[in-house]
Amino acid sequence: MPDIQLIAAQDITSQAPLKPTTSIVKKEWNVRVSPAVGRSRNPIRETLASITANQPSCSKTPINLGLGDPTHYPLHPPPPAAITAVAQAAIGGGANGYLNGVGSTEARQAVADYHERWDQVKYDISDIVLSHGVGQGLDLLFSVIIPPASVEKSNILLPRPGFAQYTALLANLDAEIRYYDCVEDKDWEVDLEMIDQLCDDNTRAILINNPSNPCGSNYSRQALKDILVIAEEHKVPIIADEIYGHMTWSAPFTPLASLSNTVPIITLSGLSKRFLVPGWRFGWLCLHDPLGIASSIKSGMQCWGNRFMGPNSLIQAALPTILATEPEWYDEVINKIEALAKIVYQGVSDAPGLSTHCPSGAMYSFVKIDLAAFPTIKDDVAFATALYNEQAVFVLPGLCFGMPGYFRIVLGTPSDVMTEVIERIQQFCSKHSVIDQDL
Structure with a gap:
């Protein structure tokens, strides 16, 4: 009897090969973005929009004290010579082309002259890279100093409370962010012990913002020296965000680079705040490297600077004139900000449930909310929302700066507008606070 299984096998092999069946899979759209986009949102802009x-429920004219834009009302006109210089650069027709990505020789020399004049710090033009405002300068610098996590672990120290853009700019990089506290009872100067404890072998930089946004503080010379001692001990460079440099009144401003004999200091500054032209989007980075140990950062800044064609060519052409502005013009601006600071300090001190330190620099007052005094208001965001709804005054909640329970007032309006703001805030607090003002 034949082997049935063998016959079956022979029959199968003798048949024509089967055609493979192809399953048709319909592709779907898969458009997506990097997760870094979600981490990079600017909480200031989002809170403002939210x-x-x-519209406020009241009929009062809205007053926006949320954004640090001194042109909104405006606080003071820019230097007349600056306006003339930009106009001449445009009319002359000689400043319309591409420039060196790190900036023209003339513009960088103007920056060097400016810092030697005001800070008593000497820079070579090779130490200077121009940028599209300090924000882009920070983005450039962070990209230079922070390696991919696959190559090397890294961390960076940021202030708390601090400017929200720092975190947003670092969101697409691989550094661990470590926050050190600024201490309210010490006029918002840094917690030195905390900085010392947070530094380790993977720390790429300590970022110092002075004068401070949002605190309105101006660090003492001794406080800055103490920071340098810690940076020297840990051999960590410092990023000095000094966009509000020399915008102080109760005490002189001390540039950090002017104190350092060893620690590399990368100073960032620009036109937006001191010159009252934030829309011109013009800033710069200066490397102070007394021991010549940060040549890699210098080369990296130059390399990254040339990824673009540099900032606005018209402003570069006008920069020598802009930066030669006479001290009298700055004095007029500072006098106005100081007057606003006093209005806010006195007005907040008289408002139940609020307290603040008198600002001494930048253009902000950071106000503490005693939430126990406002039983119907759960947090600083609710406070700011209700204040806008009932009194048409917009202030930024402290949450935007990593410090819930506070709000920031911008010192950038005419005095009569700020007086009106204080009256509205006092009315709001009197309505919602359980504190007896007569006690």
Whole structure:
């Protein structure tokens, strides 16, 4: 009897090969972005949009004290010579082309002259890279100093409270962010012990913001020296965000680079705040490297600077004139900001449930909310939302700066507008606070 299985096998092999069946899979759209986009949102802009999405319930004229834009009302006109210089650069027609990515020789020399004049710090033009405002300068610098996590672990120290853009700019990089506290009872100067404890072998930089946004503080010379001692001990460079440099009144401003004999200091500054032209988007980075140990950062800044064609060519052409502005013009601006600071300090001190330190620099007052005094208001965001709804005054909640329970007032309006703001805030607090003002 034949082997049935063998016959079956022979029959199968004798048949024509089967055609493979192809399953047709319909592709779907898969458009997506990097997760870094979600981490890079600017909480200041988002909070502004959220709180002001609806019209206030009152009939009062809205007053926006949320954004640090001194042109909104405006506080003071820019230097007349600066306006003339930009106009002449445009009319002359000689400043319309591409420039060196790190900036023209003339513009960088103007920056060097400016810092030697005001800071008593000497820079070679090779130490200077121009940028599209300090924000882009920070983005450039962070990209230079922070390696991919696959290559090397790294961390960076940031202040708390601090400017929200720092975190947003670092969101697409691989550094661990470590926050050190600024201490309110010490006029918002840094917690030195905390900085010392946070530094390790993977720390790429300590970022110092002075004068401070949002605190309105101006660090003492001794406080800055103490920071340098810690940086020297840990051999960590410092990023000095000094966009509000020399915008102080109760005490002189001390540039950090002027104190350092060893620690590399990368100073960032620009035109937006001191010259009252934030829309011109013009800033710069200066490397102070007394021991010549940060040549890699210098080369990296130059390399990254040339990824673009440099900032606005018209402003570069006008920069020598802009930066030669006479001290009298700055004095007029500072006198106005100081007057606003006093109005806010006195007005907040008289408002139940609020307290603040008198600002001494930059253009901000950071106000503490005693939430126990406002039983119907759960947090600083609710406070700012209700204040806008009832009094048409917009302030930024402290949450935007990593410090819940506070809000920031911008010192950038005419005095009569700020007086009106204080009256509205006092009315709001009197309505919602359980504190007896007569006690």
